[in-house]
Amino acid sequence: MKLATYKDGSRDGQLVVVSRDLSTAHYATGIASTLQQVLDDWNFLAPQLEDLYLTLNQGKARHAFPFDPERCMAPLPRAYQWADGSAYLNHVELVRAARNSEVPSSFYTDPLMYQGGSDDFIGPCDPVVCANEAFGIDFEAEIAVITGDVPMQTSADEAIEGVRLVMLANDVSLRNLIPNELAKGFGFFQSKPATAFSPVAITPDELGDAWQGGRVHLTLQSTWNGRKVGMCEAGPEMTFHFGQLIAHICKTRNVRAGSIVGSGTVSNKSVEVKGKPQWPKGYSCIAEKRAIETILDGKPSTEFMKFGDTIRIEMKGKDGESLFGAIEQEIVPLNA
Amino acid sequence: MKLATYKDGSRDGQLVVVSRDLSTAHYATGIASTLQQVLDDWNFLAPQLEDLYLTLNQGKARHAFPFDPERCMAPLPRAYQWADGSAYLNHVELVRAARNSEVPSSFYTDPLMYQGGSDDFIGPCDPVVCANEAFGIDFEAEIAVITGDVPMQTSADEAIEGVRLVMLANDVSLRNLIPNELAKGFGFFQSKPATAFSPVAITPDELGDAWQGGRVHLTLQSTWNGRKVGMCEAGPEMTFHFGQLIAHICKTRNVRAGSIVGSGTVSNKSVEVKGKPQWPKGYSCIAEKRAIETILDGKPSTEFMKFGDTIRIEMKGKDGESLFGAIEQEIVPLNA
Numbered sequence: 001m002k003l004a005t006y007k008d009g010s011r012d013g014q015l016v017v018v019s020r021d022l023s024t025a026h027y028a029t030g031i032a033s034t035l036q037q038v039l040d041d042w043n044f045l046a047p048q049l050e051d052l053y054l055t056l057n058q059g060k061a062r063h064a065f066p067f068d069p070e071r072c073m074a075p076l077p078r079a080y081q082w083a084d085g086s087a088y089l090n091h092v093e094l095v096r097a098a099r100n101s102e103v104p105s106s107f108y109t110d111p112l113m114y115q116g117g118s119d120d121f122i123g124p125c126d127p128v129v130c131a132n133e134a135f136g137i138d139f140e141a142e143i144a145v146i147t148g149d150v151p152m153q154t155s156a157d158e159a160i161e162g163v164r165l166v167m168l169a170n171d172v173s174l175r176n177l178i179p180n181e182l183a184k185g186f187g188f189f190q191s192k193p194a195t196a197f198s199p200v201a202i203t204p205d206e207l208g209d210a211w212q213g214g215r216v217h218l219t220l221q222s223t224w225n226g227r228k229v230g231m232c233e234a235g236p237e238m239t240f241h242f243g244q245l246i247a248h249i250c251k252t253r254n255v256r257a258g259s260i261v262g263s264g265t266v267s268n269k270s271v272e273v274k275g276k277p278q279w280p281k282g283y284s285c286i287a288e289k290r291a292i293e294t295i296l297d298g299k300p301s302t303e304f305m306k307f308g309d310t311i312r313i314e315m316k317g318k319d320g321e322s323l324f325g326a327i328e329q330e331i332v333p334l335n336a
Numbered sequence: 337m338k339l340a341t342y343k344d345g346s347r348d349g350q351l352v353v354v355s356r357d358l359s360t361a362h363y364a365t366g367i368a369s370t371l372q373q374v375l376d377d378w379n380f381l382a383p384q385l386e387d388l389y390l391t392l393n394q395g396k397a398r399h400a401f402p403f404d405p406e407r408c409m410a411p412l413p414r415a416y417q418w419a420d421g422s423a424y425l426n427h428v429e430l431v432r433a434a435r436n437s438e439v440p441s442s443f444y445t446d447p448l449m450y451q452g453g454s455d456d457f458i459g460p461c462d463p464v465v466c467a468n469e470a471f472g473i474d475f476e477a478e479i480a481v482i483t484g485d486v487p488m489q490t491s492a493d494e495a496i497e498g499v500r501l502v503m504l505a506n507d508v509s510l511r512n513l514i515p516n517e518l519a520k521g522f523g524f525f526q527s528k529p530a531t532a533f534s535p536v537a538i539t540p541d542e543l544g545d546a547w548q549g550g551r552v553h554l555t556l557q558s559t560w561n562g563r564k565v566g567m568c569e570a571g572p573e574m575t576f577h578f579g580q581l582i583a584h585i586c587k588t589r590n591v592r593a594g595s596i597v598g599s600g601t602v603s604n605k606s607v608e609v610k611g612k613p614q615w616p617k618g619y620s621c622i623a624e625k626r627a628i629e630t631i632l633d634g635k636p637s638t639e640f641m642k643f644g645d646t647i648r649i650e651m652k653g654k655d656g657e658s659l660f661g662a663i664e665q666e667i668v669p670l671n672a
Contacts, residue, residue, distance in 0.1 A: 080454055080456075081454065104520075106516075106520075107520075114451070114525070115524075119416035119594070120589060130588070131489050152467060152670060153467050153670060184446070185523075186449065187450060187521070187523020189450070190584070190587045249525075251526045252467065252513070252527075253453060253530050254455075254530070255455065256456045257347075259455050
């Protein structure tokens with residue numbers, strides 16, 4: 001099924017069930033008012049929502065209305081956890097190659113992950129508000145999952161079963177704040193402002209065969225200022241699957257229902273053409289484009305985002321239909 | 337006023353108002369069932385709770401019952417944010433001196449802070465469950481505040497007004513996991529398991545004159561296996577006050593109601609006695625004791641916590657009465 005959260009002036013919004021083709025929606029009133037409620041009591045509430053989803057898809061839901069992504073908050077407008085991995089090692093390899101540093105061998109067995117802020121997510125069509133263009137505003141197109149309860153020390157394979165919903169994320173990053181921040185040794189903080197998520201979160205069964213081994217085997221599209229810059233394959237090159245990412249969190253603690261776990265920037269390896277590397281799939285964040293430029297030309301030439309820039313992130317199924325709806329955001333100054 | 341959350345089998349527990357002397361409590365039923373609800377609508381709900389608090393203190397609350405800290409969850413059993421600073425620079429100086437590294441000058445103007453997991457806090461008397469003693473289990477006695485909404489780019493002075501409640505924290509740390517984790521460059525993750533908080537959270541006015549300039553001017557007591565090891569002054573040596581810590585988060589994003597912000601390990605400077613440094617106030621975490629031993633003797637001699645060890649963290653007012661109740665925990669193995 002497909003779920004979204006409509007703006008209603010409250011902090012957690014109003015849960016709606018969205019039809020498979022994203023054309024219509026129906027309030028989940030009478031079953032649950034918020035998505036967190038459903039995650040807290042999944043086995044009892046999800047089947048009721050599935051029934052409504054079925055009726056909605058059959059065109060028989062009595063109070064259905066046209067679905068409008070602009071009215072959406074993030075599926076979870078605030079969450080108890082947002083843990084973002086860096087599961088596509090190619091992304092790390094590229095960024096490191098650009099600064100002539102090697103990837104430690106442990107990175108291929110021990111996932112990189114940071115704890116993000118989760119108190120103030122932004123909706124798929126909400127502006128990205130930034131106090132200063134000079135912070136180096138970048139998008140990061142990612143896949144994210146929402147979990148159920150997963151106990152401490154759960155194995156990676158078992159942890160895949162903890163995935164309740166899948167969505168897309170724009171993990172906005174402030175690149176020019178990162179070097180000083182990481183140099184302090186405590187990881188990202190100010191360099192990671194509010195994250196945006198796709199209009200709908202979907203159960204893994206909606207992905208059919210594309211959901212395999214804890215990975216989404218489809219193409220993630222990123223369109224910057226109307227130009228398609230990324231058509232990255234999310235499946236085969238995901239070094240750590242979502243079960244491994246969740247198990248990484250579980251090593252020393254429980255993961256509780258409603259935790260969001262991100263894949264990190266989806267990234268594909270180069271192919272060699274006449275002895276030179278090329279990246280035909282493009283990129284899912286500007287930092288990667290700049291790393292490629294540095295590798296090829298000795299310096300980056302693409303600038304980060306400016307106020308007024310737009311970013312669209314979307315993923316289509318094998319039938320060509322949008323699975324999650326699109327993240328479509330504009331960068332705007334604070335107090336614009 | 338003083339607030340606590342009683343265990344009732346649910347994820348968020350049941351809000352209770354606790355009398356000033358911590359002797360009696362009263363369910364907040366009819367006003368709010370959870371603390372997050374109150375934080376979401378503070379201006380409307382807090383005065384109603386204050387009324388109940390007054391009645392309770394006068395011994396006139398009709399359904400009052402004896403307050404039992406063992407029935408408490410963390411005041412916020414799960415939260416949308418847990419951002420922990422390292423606001424006592426002496427702690428950083430000690431740890432760095434022990435490994436012969438200097439504190440960068442920027443550390444005195446730009447707070448260190450990490451984003452912690454907030455989906456699964458533990459109650460003040462709940463065991464600290466750990467899968468492996470070899471992880472190097474340590475307590476960290478801290479002060480923490482719960483905020484209201486604080487908008488992006490709020491100044492440090494204004495941010496002090498965003499403090500709604502004050503409590504104590506045991507920011508359990510797994511010391512032997514830290515070096516490898518920090519070497520990866522993304523900050524703490526597995527080395528920071530579930531955090532515990534004091535039985536009650538109190539409004540800053542309960543601290544009277546001891547709440548000054550965004551700091552708590554009182555002594556934080558840590559008792560390890562029945563032995564008082566820390567009597568640290570929390571006020572004068574807090575390099576960054578809570579307004580500065582909140583403003584640090586606000587630089588690039590909004591802080592939303594129910595965010596918890598920690599002070600980091602409370603730590604006091606040494607005094608010189610006959611040309612040698614001494615630490616008469618003791619320590620609020622074992623890592624600091626080991627740093628002191630390394631400075632004095634070239635190597636640490638105190639081991640980290642073992643299964644069965646206990647830790648008690650408490651703070652008393654100028655009248656000698658416990659302000660927040662005590663954190664009293666035992667270290668236990670997983671699946672004990």
